[in-house]
Amino acid sequence: MALLDTPLSFRAVERGNVVRNNLVVEMHALTKIYPPSTKAVDSLDLGIYEGEIFGLLGPNGAGKSTTIKMLLTLIPPTSGSIIVNGMDPRNQQTQVRRVVGYVPQEVSVDGDLTGFENLLISAKLYGVKDPERSSRISLLLKQFNLESRANELVKRYSGGMMRKLEIAQALVSQPRILFMDEPTIGLDPVAKREVWRQILELRMTMGMTVFLSTHDMGEADFLCDRIAIMNAGRIVIVGEPGKLKQAVGGTVVRLRLRSRTDAGDKSQVVGLKVQQSIRLPSDLNAKVINESHSESEGREISIAFDKWSDDALPSIIRYFEGCGEEVLAVNASTPGLDDVFLKYAGLRLEEAEKRPTAGRRSFRSHAR
Amino acid sequence: MRANSIIENAAFLGAAVTIAEAEARKILHASSELWIRAIQPALWLLVFGEALSKVRGIVPQNFTYLQFISAGILAQSVLFIAIFYGVTLVWERDLGLLSRLLASPAPRISIVLGKSLAASIRGIFQATIIFGISLILGININLDPLNVAGVYCVVVLLSMCFSTMSMAIASLAKTRERMMGLSQVITFPLFFASNAIYPSAIMPEWLRLVSTVNPLTYGVNALRAIMLTGRYAMIPTDIAVLALYLTLFIALATISISRIIR
Ligand SMILES: Nc1ncnc2c1ncn2[C@@H]1O[C@H](COP(=O)(O)OP(=O)(O)OP(=O)(O)O)[C@@H](O)[C@H]1O
Ligand SMILES: [Mg+2]
Numbered sequence: 001m002a003l004l005d006t007p008l009s010f011r012a013v014e015r016g017n018v019v020r021n022n023l024v025v026e027m028h029a030l031t032k033i034y035p036p037s038t039k040a041v042d043s044l045d046l047g048i049y050e051g052e053i054f055g056l057l058g059p060n061g062a063g064k065s066t067t068i069k070m071l072l073t074l075i076p077p078t079s080g081s082i083i084v085n086g087m088d089p090r091n092q093q094t095q096v097r098r099v100v101g102y103v104p105q106e107v108s109v110d111g112d113l114t115g116f117e118n119l120l121i122s123a124k125l126y127g128v129k130d131p132e133r134s135s136r137i138s139l140l141l142k143q144f145n146l147e148s149r150a151n152e153l154v155k156r157y158s159g160g161m162m163r164k165l166e167i168a169q170a171l172v173s174q175p176r177i178l179f180m181d182e183p184t185i186g187l188d189p190v191a192k193r194e195v196w197r198q199i200l201e202l203r204m205t206m207g208m209t210v211f212l213s214t215h216d217m218g219e220a221d222f223l224c225d226r227i228a229i230m231n232a233g234r235i236v237i238v239g240e241p242g243k244l245k246q247a248v249g250g251t252v253v254r255l256r257l258r259s260r261t262d263a264g265d266k267s268q269v270v271g272l273k274v275q276q277s278i279r280l281p282s283d284l285n286a287k288v289i290n291e292s293h294s295e296s297e298g299r300e301i302s303i304a305f306d307k308w309s310d311d312a313l314p315s316i317i318r319y320f321e322g323c324g325e326e327v328l329a330v331n332a333s334t335p336g337l338d339d340v341f342l343k344y345a346g347l348r349l350e351e352a353e354k355r356p357t358a359g360r361r362s363f364r365s366h367a368r
Numbered sequence: 369m370r371a372n373s374i375i376e377n378a379a380f381l382g383a384a385v386t387i388a389e390a391e392a393r394k395i396l397h398a399s400s401e402l403w404i405r406a407i408q409p410a411l412w413l414l415v416f417g418e419a420l421s422k423v424r425g426i427v428p429q430n431f432t433y434l435q436f437i438s439a440g441i442l443a444q445s446v447l448f449i450a451i452f453y454g455v456t457l458v459w460e461r462d463l464g465l466l467s468r469l470l471a472s473p474a475p476r477i478s479i480v481l482g483k484s485l486a487a488s489i490r491g492i493f494q495a496t497i498i499f500g501i502s503l504i505l506g507i508n509i510n511l512d513p514l515n516v517a518g519v520y521c522v523v524v525l526l527s528m529c530f531s532t533m534s535m536a537i538a539s540l541a542k543t544r545e546r547m548m549g550l551s552q553v554i555t556f557p558l559f560f561a562s563n564a565i566y567p568s569a570i571m572p573e574w575l576r577l578v579s580t581v582n583p584l585t586y587g588v589n590a591l592r593a594i595m596l597t598g599r600y601a602m603i604p605t606d607i608a609v610l611a612l613y614l615t616l617f618i619a620l621a622t623i624s625i626s627r628i629i630r
Pocket of ligand 2: 064065066105181
């Protein structure tokens with residue numbers, strides 16, 4: 001439960017140490033056509049920085065899993081090139097496999113083995129030797145809260161426990177790059193947070209790079225340094241979640257104001273004059289986008305923030321109060337990543353649907 | 369360079385042993401399944417063997433029919449168990465198990481070898497069961513320690529042979545159901561076009577021809593020589609043919625296993 005109380009800002013601190021200068025994954029004109037003619041990935045150009053948590057978003061059938069599988073050497077690209085940790089997966093498969101971890105979209109733990117055995121076999125396959133092996137396994141079991149069930153057959157686990165075990169299994173080899181295909185499907189909010197924390201911690205301690213796909217906007221927003229939205233095999237947009245949200249429209253605050261002196265001596269207006277243009281202090285990074293005035297309602301101002309912070313609201317209220325205005329009402333609305341997703345994925349999808357070849361499931365069926 | 373290749377070899381064997389260990393642990397967790405699997409050969413011997421032992425003239429004079437088919441039934445039960453490994457592979461593909469395994473640094477050939485070694489564990493258990501039944505039914509077969517060890521060796525070879533064969537065809541079948549169908553389609557011809565339950569001598573000419581390219585025939589020959597007749601002269605040939613098939617199937621299965629998830 002303690003995890004739920006952890007302030008959201010803990011990740012902001014951990015974000016600080018990503019230095020964007022070293023690409024660990026590169027894709028150039030990467031294309032995959034499944035026979036006979038399904039273009040699952042369409043000339044993708046994308047680079048992932050070392051130590052970064054990168055999220056791939058997109059509707060069902062966008063090509064996320066296909067992209068991940070190509071990076072993992074599981075399927076060969078039709079054309080284009082890939083570099084993973086400085087290596088070409090086409091002729092250095094084993095070397096690539098040694099440094100990557102994988103959590104598939106489907107169930108990948110062995111139900112006929114115990115949780116402990118699943119971790120043991122994974123560790124052995126990656127050549128992790130005792131005593132390191134035992135200590136990693138017991139630590140992971142503890143971290144993922146699976147200790148008490150470790151010696152039980154995995155087919156008796158709940159779906160969420162299996163997913164946690166799968167992630168633990170991918171972590172037991174301490175990969176340089178961790179690929180996760182929808183890692184937190186089926187996890188409850190507490191378990192999700194546990195997993196996110198784990199990932200952030202590993203990034204902190206080992207400088208691990210994470211490449212994940214997700215349909216969970218909250219997850220992408222919380223966890224990812226950068227996200228890419230993919231649709232019909234193409235990247236529609238790449239960027240930091242915050243910036244993308246801003247691009248859709250920053251936080252907008254609407255205030256209703258009344259000059260203090262209005263009630264008393266009408267000639268002595270100390271507040272902002274009605275016709276006076278409002279100049280906000282520059283440290284707020286905000287600008288007035290709309291204002292209106294009526295005798296009955298008072299003055300209404302809409303302010304858009306480029307950069308939102310938790311103290312923005314108090315600051316803006318303090319500012320107007322300082323100008324001699326009485327703040328009667330405040331209302332803030334922030335665009336979420338959903339809005340970003342809908343804008344970019346949704347738009348492209350409409351285009352795609354016009355094309356006769358678009359044989360993929362609709363966005364709506366995913367959103368249910 | 370040489371040191372490097374030794375390390376590579378160790379890693380490739382190590383991975384195979386790890387895969388086999390996983391399979392062995394699964395067998396241990398579901399050991400009741402081993403006993404259930406033992407019912408089939410027991411029934412063949414008890415019902416089929418007993419019934420046909422009344423019919424004269426099927427097998428050479430100096431052996432009883434039960435003696436004759438004990439080696440055949442052993443080979444058959446090894447075949448039936450090993451052929452299931454391809455179905456398991458398709459099943460593991462449908463889950464994400466195989467993808468995760470293939471994304472690990474374990475060489476493809478190690479995965480194939482590991483799984484076929486696991487088939488051998490099951491095969492050895494079957495052999496032990498057949499020895500037990502023979503003792504109970506008083507079927508007179510050679511139980512000298514060296515002969516028993518020889519039987520185990522042939523059983524390992526046969527198990528590996530048929531499990532890799534089954535994994536080799538797994539990439540041809542896109543669904544589990546089709547793979548099951550495919551397994552049956554090849555299992556029964558293999559079984560009937562062999563000398564498992566009747567000697568080659570009574571086969572029609574065309575069937576005898578088929579049986580000479582059937583790996584099961586060579587397995588049965590070797591087993592029968594060790595368990596019963598003591599005519600060891602042809603054993604090296606039998607082993608060589610099986611080893612040849614095994615090499616071929618390992619190669620095909622290694623290719624198949626990487627294609628199956630594409
Ligand atoms: N093995 C395959 N053979 C043929 N077509 C495939 C294969 N795998 C995927 N596809 C097709 O490629 C496209 C991309 O699929 P992919 O699984 O990469 O999408 P995704 O973005 O991961 O979707 P989801 O969110 O549903 O997991 C889809 O049109 C899909 O039907
Ligand atoms: Mg997918």
